[in-house]
Amino acid sequence: MDWTALRLTLQLASATTGILLVAGLPMAYWLVVSRWRFKYLVESVITLPLVLPPTVLGFYVLTTAGPNGVLGKITEQLFGSQLPFTFTGILFASVLFNLPFAVRPFMASFAGVDRALVEASWCLGESRWRTFVRVTLPLCRDGVLAGAVLTFAHAVGEFGVVLMVGGNIPGVTRTLSIAIYDDVQALDYAAAGRSSLFLVAFSLLALSLAHTLSRRRTAR
Secondary structure: OOHHHHHHHHHHHHHHHHHHHHHHHHHHHHHHHOOOOOHHHHHHHHHHHHOOOHHHHHHHHHHHHOOOOHHHHHHHHHHOOOOOOOHHHHHHHHHHHHHHHHHHHHHHHHHOOOHHHHHHHHHOOOOHHHHHHHHHHHHOHHHHHHHHHHHHHHHHOOOHHHHHHHOOOOOOOOOHHHHHHHHHHOOOHHHHHHHHHHHHHHHHHHHHHHHHHHHHHHHO
16 A cells, blocks of 8 residues: 555545535535525535536636636745645645535534524523534534544545646655556556555445434434
């Protein structure tokens, strides 16, 4: 097994999950409680990566963040570098691609909260923010954890969008999925088999944990 690729994969999945916990939770909560008539458009954009081929998303990220793209020009001016073929670039693409895998479970968890408990907290003088932190989040703990586990597991197995945006640079953008592809291309089926077996075992463990958390949330 390519241990450097495995380390990079775990770093990418951890960073993606952390960013989506910070950004996805308020986004999901807003989508659940908002009465804006056009919020379905926002939800559709968030859900788009579920049906969009990873190579298509990777292509648009690559062109937008490239030297001639709007995002590429901004990052060049601010940081003196661009996103394609860097770890930051594949992290950016990974966050976009995994957005629905985090936000949708978060939304389902928030939608199951008894609104009477939230309104009771408001009536007792708690602000909306303190109510969110002290009432809503604890009630949604299992659902949020399930979403984080699914996001992490999905990020571990990414291939198309990472390859499109980051290429195949060892120690920088070469994840475990890309390493498996390289092993197959080199006819090293033994190495590809070991890495694939690890991903299968990891995926089964992650799904089992997510299902357990979902059942606990439903049982409450």
